[in-house]
Amino acid sequence: MNIVVCVKYVPDSTADRHFEEDLTVDRVGVDGLLSELDEYAVEQxxxxxEKVGDDSADHMVTVLSVGPERASDAVRKSLQMGCDAGVHVVDAAIAGSDAVGTSLVLAKAVAKIGAESGWDVVMCGMASTDGSMGVVPxxxxxxxxxxxxxxxxxxELSADSGGNTTLRIRRDGDTATETIEATLPVVCSVTDQSGEARYPSFKGIMAAKKKPVATWSLSxxxxxxxxxxxAAAYTVVEDSQARPPRTAGQVVADDDGAGAHALVEFLASKKFI
Amino acid sequence: MSEVLVLVDSNSLVDGKVSKPTLELLTIARRIGEPSAVLIGDPSTGSAVETLAAYGAEKIYAVSASDGTDITGYLVAPKAEVLAQLVERTGPAAVLIPSGGEGKEIAGRLAVKTDSGLITDAVDVQPGDDSTRGTPVTTQSVFAGSYTVRARVTHGTPIITVKPNSAAPAQHQGAGAVEELTVTISESAKTAKITASEPRKASGRPELTEAAIVVSGGRGTGGDFTAVEAFADAIGAAVGASRAAVDSGWMPHAFQVGQTGKTVSPQLYVANGISGAIQHRAGMQTSKTIVAVNKDDEAPIFELVDFGVVGDLQKVLPAATEEITKRKG
Structure with a gap:
């Protein structure tokens, strides 16, 4: 089983994220990290x-990230969690790519990873925490x-009647809970409901130092x-504006049950009731 | 004037009723060109055709597969193929698709198929002018709602997914000419399929992303949503939950408001027992009016509110519910 997990290095969502002058996301001036939602993909x-067996000669999880120099942090963290090998695609020409360009680079990198012995599953998070489009998978x-x-x-993996391996997921949708399956090879994305991601162990951190990481350029x-x-992006940002911060309104203490009455008065004054 | 393709929300046709987000898209489409609704499935279901025409659809493409395959039984790939074939045939000014898991995936595949740019989660779409070479300009809310971005597609056909509540659906009688269309679905598009589906029980409350009022509960409920639900019902609201409440198993994920759940932008948002972490704020801070009830007077949610009560939600909400019920007589 040859699994490729795609991860993104993103600006910390709890930091003060902003745009560069060219209206691309500032990926240097803000602390970055492995996108939280991609940790779930690494975990799965x-x-x-682990389910198919632990013999790493036959079963490999390769972490793949496309991003600036510092995206190597995201690769390293994934290796510390337990991935076997890393691929970091870094090239100045990639900066500012849209989802169309990013998916092109990822697809080429997956094909190269699988060039020798093929690949079975590409695992992704549900969306990045910066662009949050959710379209790349x-x-x-x-x-x-x-x-x-x-x-x-x-x-989960299962075998169909024809002896092929299928990947089956449960999706908790808005109107129904669905079981969805397809025969390998597949692209799979997982949500933050798929199970808590493991923390790197001390052993994992030490082992990661010896794991192979390939750095590839566009060529x-x-x-x-x-x-x-x-320049090649199919979309252009015209302008961006910081949303004016919300100014805190009236906050009352619920002394002697006065809070409920004040709340209802407020809602009535705004014509909500 | 060019056609604007509007993909009719697949949830629409369960009972032949067209969903509100689809009507919103038709209203937006009319700003840009002539709306053409793309209906995947049987057009004779319910009153879908009449409704689509009443909200401005000049044409309605009723699409079925040439080999009789039920397209709706598969995932997004066949739907993207249908749209790609229609884009090639009609050269539309834009393709509008409802935002959401399925809509965004269809848009992503369509962008690759047609070598076009795509914009997701638009909260507004306006017609372009000479400075944009006529391509529509979208507005998005990004970085957890802390920035507003205006953007447009510069290559191929603009493919735009639009969030619910981005326009008020406006009635405008269109011709509603139905054109039945059979398309060939490739075998590779059929490879992922839904093998089981268990419908969620309807709550009878408004749809979370479409509701004018949302009442949410978090960790502070301690797992008991009774007071939150009763209050929501008293003011006709949808019920939401924070990630903490969903992770604790108190509410299903479909109710989660936040970065990894739904983004809502209602007229009124009432957060109960929710501290207001960035993960939650990302999903609600563009709401028009925000109210919070929380025991902790230092909870960050109070930085956002128009009105807040520092107190126990299990006491405040039942008392407020009682007073509202009394006022309504």
Missing amino acids: ALQLK AMLAERLDVPAVTLGSEV DLGVDAELVGL
Whole structure:
């Protein structure tokens, strides 16, 4: 089983995130980290590997990240959690890419990772915590021409009647809970409901130092630099404006049960009741 | 004037009723061009065709698969194929798709298929002018609602997913000419399928993302949502929950408001026993009016509120519910 897990290095969502002058996200001036939602993908990738057996010669989880120099932090953290190998695609020409460009680079990198012995599952988080579009898994599946089973809260492997391995997920949708499945190879995305992500152990941290990390450029992937980056993006940001901070309104203490009455008076004054 | 393709929300056709977000998209489409509704499934279901026309659809493409496959039984890939074929045929000014898990995936695949730019989660779409070469300009709320961004697509067909409540649905009689369309679905598009589905029980309350009022509960409920639900019912609200409440198993994930759940932007948001972590704020801070009830007077949620009560929600809410019920007589 050859699993590739895609992770993104993002600005810390609890920090003061902002835009650069060219209206791209500031990825240098704000502390970054492995996107929290991608930790769930790493966790599920590791669990899939553990379920099929732990012999790492046959079963590999490779973490893949496309991002600036410091995105190596996200790769390292994933290795510390237990991934076997890392791939960091870094190239100045990638900066400012939109989802179209990013998915192109990811697809080429997945193909290269699987060039020798193929790949079975590409695992992704449900969305990044910065752009939060949630479209890259679907775009990746489209580019790799494989099925996508997305937004899973439970993931399991099973064999179908024809002896093929299928990946089955449970998706807790708005109107129904669905079981969705597809035959490998597949792109899978998981939500934050899929199970808490493990913390790197001391042993994991030490072991990560010896794990192989490949650094690839666009030319390593055979991607034309003209096809990616800000200039090649299919969308343009016209302007961005910080939302004026909300000014705190009236806060009352619920002394002697006065709070409920004050609340109802407020709602009535705003014509909500 | 060019056509604007509007994908009719697949949840629409369960009982032949068109969902409010779809009507909102038709209203937005009319600003940009001539709305064409894309209806995947049987057009004779309920009154869908009449409703779509009443809200401005000039054309209605009723799509079925040439080999009789039920497209709705599969996931998004066949729907993206249908739209790609329609984009090629009609050269639309834009494709509008309801935001949400399914809508965004369809949009992503469609963007790759048609080599086009895409914008997700727009909260407004306005027609372009000469400075934008006529392409529509979208507004998005980003970084947990702390920035507003205006953007547009510069390549291919603008593919835009639009959040619920982004426009007030306006009636406008369109021709509503139904064109039945059979499309060929590739085998690879059928490879992922839904093998079981268990419908969620309807709560009878408004849909979370569409509701004018949302009443949410968090860790401070201690797992007992009775007071939150009773208060919500008294003011006709949808019920939401924080991630802490969902992670504790008190409420299903479909109720979660926040970064990894729903983003809501109602007229009134009432947060009960919710501290107001960034994860939650991302999902609600663009609400028009915000009210909070929390025991902790230092909870960050109070920095956002128009009105707040420092107190025990299990006491405040039942008393408020009683007073509202009394006032309504």
